[in-house]
Amino acid sequence: MARSYNHHEIEDKWSKIWEENPVNEKDESKEKYYCLDMFPYPSGSGLHVGHWRGYVISDVWSRYKLLQGYYVVHPMGWDAFGLPAENFAIKHGIHPRKATDENVANIKKQIKDIAAIYDWDMEINTTDPDFYKWTQWIFVKMFKEGLAYEKEMPINWCPSCKTGLANEEVVGGVCERCGSLATKKNLRQWMLKITAYAERLLNDLDKLDWPEKVKKMQSDWIGKSYGAEIDFQVEGRDEKIKVYTTRPDTLYGSTFMVLAPEHELALQITTNENKEAVEDYIYKASLKSSVDRLQDKEKTGVFTGSYARNPVNNELVPIWISDYVLIDYGTGAIMCVPAHDERDFEFATKFNLPIVQVIAKDGVEIPNLTEAYTEPGIMINSGEFNGMESEKARLELPGLFEERGIGKKTVNYKLRDWVFSRQRYWGEPIPIIHCDHCGVVPVPEEDLPVLLPEVDNYKPTGTGESPLAAVEEWVNTTCPTCGAPAKRETNTMPQWAGSSWYFLRYVDSKNDKELISKEKANKYLPVDMYVGGVEHAVLHLLYSRFYTKFLNDIGVLDFDEPFLKLFNQGMIVKDGAKMSKSKGNVVSPDELVREYGRDSLRLYELFVGPPELDSEWDDRGIDGVYRFIRRVWNLFMDNKDSNIKATPEMIKTRHRMIYEITHRLDNLSLNTVVSGFMEYTNKLVDIANKEKGLDRGTLESMAVLLAPFTPHLAEELWSQLGNTSSVFKEKWPEYDEDKMKETQINIPVQINGKTRAIITVNADSTKEAILVAAKEEVAGRLTGDIVKEIYVPGKIVNIVIK
RNA sequence: GCGGAUGUGGCGGAAUGGCAGACGCAUCAGACUCAAAAUCUGACGGUGGCAACAUCGUGUGGGUUCGACUCCCACCAUCCGCACCA
Numbered sequence: 033m034a035r036s037y038n039h040h041e042i043e044d045k046w047s048k049i050w051e052e053n054p055v056n057e058k059d060e061s062k063e064k065y066y067c068l069d070m071f072p073y074p075s076g077s078g079l080h081v082g083h084w085r086g087y088v089i090s091d092v093w094s095r096y097k098l099l100q101g102y103y104v105v106h107p108m109g110w111d112a113f114g115l116p117a118e119n120f121a122i123k124h125g126i127h128p129r130k131a132t133d134e135n136v137a138n139i140k141k142q143i144k145d146i147a148a149i150y151d152w153d154m155e156i157n158t159t160d161p162d163f164y165k166w167t168q169w170i171f172v173k174m175f176k177e178g179l180a181y182e183k184e185m186p187i188n189w190c191p192s193c194k195t196g197l198a199n200e201e202v203v204g205g206v207c208e209r210c211g212s213l214a215t216k217k218n219l220r221q222w223m224l225k226i227t228a229y230a231e232r233l234l235n236d237l238d239k240l241d242w243p244e245k246v247k248k249m250q251s252d253w254i255g256k257s258y259g260a261e262i263d264f265q266v267e268g269r270d271e272k273i274k275v276y277t278t279r280p281d282t283l284y285g286s287t288f289m290v291l292a293p294e295h296e297l298a299l300q301i302t303t304n305e306n307k308e309a310v311e312d313y314i315y316k317a318s319l320k321s322s323v324d325r326l327q328d329k330e331k332t333g334v335f336t337g338s339y340a341r342n343p344v345n346n347e348l349v350p351i352w353i354s355d356y357v358l359i360d361y362g363t364g365a366i367m368c369v370p371a372h373d374e375r376d377f378e379f380a381t382k383f384n385l386p387i388v389q390v391i392a393k394d395g396v397e398i399p400n401l402t403e404a405y406t407e408p409g410i411m412i413n414s415g416e417f418n419g420m421e422s423e424k425a426r427l428e429l430p431g432l433f434e435e436r437g438i439g440k441k442t443v444n445y446k447l448r449d450w451v452f453s454r455q456r457y458w459g460e461p462i463p464i465i466h467c468d469h470c471g472v473v474p475v476p477e478e479d480l481p482v483l484l485p486e487v488d489n490y491k492p493t494g495t496g497e498s499p500l501a502a503v504e505e506w507v508n509t510t511c512p513t514c515g516a517p518a519k520r521e522t523n524t525m526p527q528w529a530g531s532s533w534y535f536l537r538y539v540d541s542k543n544d545k546e547l548i549s550k551e552k553a554n555k556y557l558p559v560d561m562y563v564g565g566v567e568h569a570v571l572h573l574l575y576s577r578f579y580t581k582f583l584n585d586i587g588v589l590d591f592d593e594p595f596l597k598l599f600n601q602g603m604i605v606k607d608g609a610k611m612s613k614s615k616g617n618v619v620s621p622d623e624l625v626r627e628y629g630r631d632s633l634r635l636y637e638l639f640v641g642p643p644e645l646d647s648e649w650d651d652r653g654i655d656g657v658y659r660f661i662r663r664v665w666n667l668f669m670d671n672k673d674s675n676i677k678a679t680p681e682m683i684k685t686r687h688r689m690i691y692e693i694t695h696r697l698d699n700l701s702l703n704t705v706v707s708g709f710m711e712y713t714n715k716l717v718d719i720a721n722k723e724k725g726l727d728r729g730t731l732e733s734m735a736v737l738l739a740p741f742t743p744h745l746a747e748e749l750w751s752q753l754g755n756t757s758s759v760f761k762e763k764w765p766e767y768d769e770d771k772m773k774e775t776q777i778n779i780p781v782q783i784n785g786k787t788r789a790i791i792t793v794n795a796d797s798t799k800e801a802i803l804v805a806a807k808e809e810v811a812g813r814l815t816g817d818i819v820k821e822i823y824v825p826g827k828i829v830n831i832v833i834k
Numbered sequence: 835g836c837g838g839a840u841g842u843g844g845c846g847g848a849a850u851g852g853c854a855g856a857c858g859c860a861u862c863a864g865a866c867u868c869a870a871a872a873u874c875u876g877a878c879g880g881u882g883g884c885a886a887c888a889u890c891g892u893g894u895g896g897g898u899u900c901g902a903c904u905c906c907c908a909c910c911a912u913c914c915g916c917a918c919c920a
Contacts, residue, residue: 245839245914257919361919362919366920367920373920376920566914566915639858641847642847647846653859655859656858657858703847703857706858707848710857714857780853785899786901787853790853819900824852
């Protein structure tokens with residue numbers, strides 16, 4: 033009697049062996065494949081089964097590539113700076129340094145249970161000075177290139193986290209981290225000029241094998257639009273107001289203008305009798321949060337008392353102020369065409385402003401517009417352009433305006449520059465020194481890193497200053513240029529700084545001369561496969577692309593896209609909700625590993641549902657894969673010594689199994705890979721029972737196929753078959769289509785599309801023979817004239833009768 | 835409002851133009867057992883029938899096709915993203 037499956041014994045045995053002899057040895061002779069996970073922030077609450085999923089997917093893929101003969105770069109590290117780590121530390125009264133180290137140790141232990149082939153020699157931690165030295169170095173380089181700049185401006189502010197936020201971190205008006213309502217705060221900020229890369233970030237999306245959803249989210253976020261800037265002369269004054277429009281074809285219908293409340297000309301052009309109302313409106317607008325502004329459905333506004341001339345028809349148009357115009361998009365001022373823009377229509381209706389239709393469907397004017405007509409059409413009431421197609425005018429008029437000196441052709445982006453400073457302790461200090469004589473001076477590269485000082489009080493101040501501002505002995509320094517007393521910049525970098533480039537450092541993590549050597553960068557990068565959640569679509573994934581392009585521009589890298597292929601795994605949900613401590617629906621992997629083993633949990637993580645979709649966790653589901661593993665074990669134990677010659681059925685089944693598993697795996701349809709294994713195991717058990725044994729070739733192929741999924745089991749089965757080297761030294765099995773063919777096939781016979789019988793015929797039967805056999809089989813049902821006979825080779829017969 | 839995804843048994847899901855419900859969970863019945871657990875075997879969409887079988891059935895309504903879960907049109911529901919971007 034063969035011994036029964038014992039996951040403790042098998043998994044302990046092989047994890048020890050792999051510890052000493054890693055299966056994924058660095059081998060310069062092999063082609064590389066870089067498979068990367070989005071690295072975790074060590075948050076303290078540990079991993080749940082949802083975190084496991086992504087790591088299992090990437091490990092299966094890595095081991096598959098390994099078996100295909102690649103040297104697989106598969107590293108892991110810690111994104112340990114930033115708010116989550118700091119908030120955890122504050123809550124538990126432990127210094128962030130200590131809390132982070134403890135959490136890393138804890139999560140690392142949990143991650144090792146996944147049994148992924150991570151190369152721990154590459155491990156990095158963003159809070160390690162040897163790492164953040166280079167995070168700071170990139171900032172200094174950006175500063176020198178004019179891409180990092182200081183600006184005082186109203187930025188998004190989270191009153192709970194007590195720090196400024198980037199646009200990307202404000203989701204639906206609330207702080208992405210804690211859910212508090214974001215407000216505006218006027219602060220001196222460090223900004224990164226990501227907008228300088230808008231065009232490349234947009235165009236290069238075409239190069240990427242990424243989910244369309246993510247590409248679309250990025251391209252919408254960048255938000256490119258084509259249009260024109262047009263100058264309106266303010267009547268009786270010197271100033272001109274520049275507007276941006278994507279609808280130059282509607283210029284003749286512009287009957288008023290609106291400036292954003294923050295527009296620099298707003299007060300200047302206001303007449304004395306309107307001054308009080310305008311000042312009041314601007315003040316009230318300044319108090320509104322972005323959510324308030326969003327939620328006010330009703331348009332508000334105030335008249336400045338001034339007018340401007342529409343440059344094409346010389347009409348005088350009133351200039352209004354309203355907060356539906358945003359200061360940071362376009363020019364902060366718009367020309368309003370109420371007949372063809374919903375918002376302008378609403379505003380004009382409310383304040384009784386004239387509405388002039390200039391685009392009409394088929395050139396027929398609608399007598400009384402009840403809503404804006406936003407479709408294309410034929411231009412009317414537009415002087416020399418009457419009769420022109422509006423779509424054509426849209427493209428051609430900007431150039432024409434440019435020739436006539438009333439505007440210019442232009443493009444606009446929704447993307448804003450990146451607010452890069454945080455008023456928090458636990459981040460990379462921004463390596464800048466403020467000198468009264470020399471101004472803003474970057475810390476010399478040889479003086480990096482600027483170490484984050486140890487402090488007692490690291491709680492956020494809420495004043496707009498970082499807690500670092502209170503550390504006098506650290507703040508006070510000397511100017512590297514003139515030697516005079518100077519002060520350090522006290523803001524820190526956002527969480528995203530380290531994660532924007534960490535994937536480069538893994539392959540050269542101990543280099544103290546360079547961020548990464550050119551040689552290693554070219555050898556191991558870019559990343560071939562990146563696995564992670566979709567939540568970073570316009571955050572980390574956009575920032576990383578920006579950093580990579582910058583590093584490419586300054587010659588550090590020879591490539592300009594970091595991640596060639598992206599896979600977004602779905603979330604694991606429990607009781608219909610994302611797992612979270614507060615909901616009390618967290619499933620911990622630790623107990624499951626103890627009870628069922630790593631291999632079973634790995635397999636269930638895949639079997640739970642299609643990997644790209646959210647899946648409901650079923651506590652009982654793991655029993656099914658555990659039973660399956662035991663069935664595989666018994667199949668091998670019962671037959672490993674049978675020494676029988678492969679029957680045609682065994683050969684066919686083996687090749688079909690290889691074919692099915694390989695194809696499903698190539699398509700990353702990992703849940704059906706698992707069900708495929710179950711099907712073929714059931715089939716092989718039947719065959720083995722019938723034939724009193726199973727051939728060695730089939731068992732060997734199956735062990736190798738299983739290796740990426742259940743590595744401990746596969747190694748043990750492989751060694752039970754008498755092999756002395758690791759199963760991971762094997763090659764992924766190949767199939768032969770000729771050997772998969774059936775000699776007999778089942779053909780359903782339909783009458784008028786309904787299956788009435790199934791006939792079994794030789795696979796090489798002719799169409800005629802099959803049709804004859806089919807008609808014989810269903811002769812009793814052929815009660816009418818046969819209109820048509822359809823035979824789809826190898827698939828189906830359909831007889832149409834009347 | 836705009837954009838995207840999803841919709842199939844009690845449940846997770848499979849099938850991308852060709853036998854709908856693979857595979858698994860749960861359930862029920864049987865075997866083993868003094869008994870239970872574990873394990874094994876079988877049944878398992880609805881309706882009618884002792885049965886073979888018939889009939890309906892993939893969110894709803896239409897359409898294309900010999901044939902539709904699959905393709906097209908319209909709609910409904912749920913989830914996600916964006917949201918006054920001129």
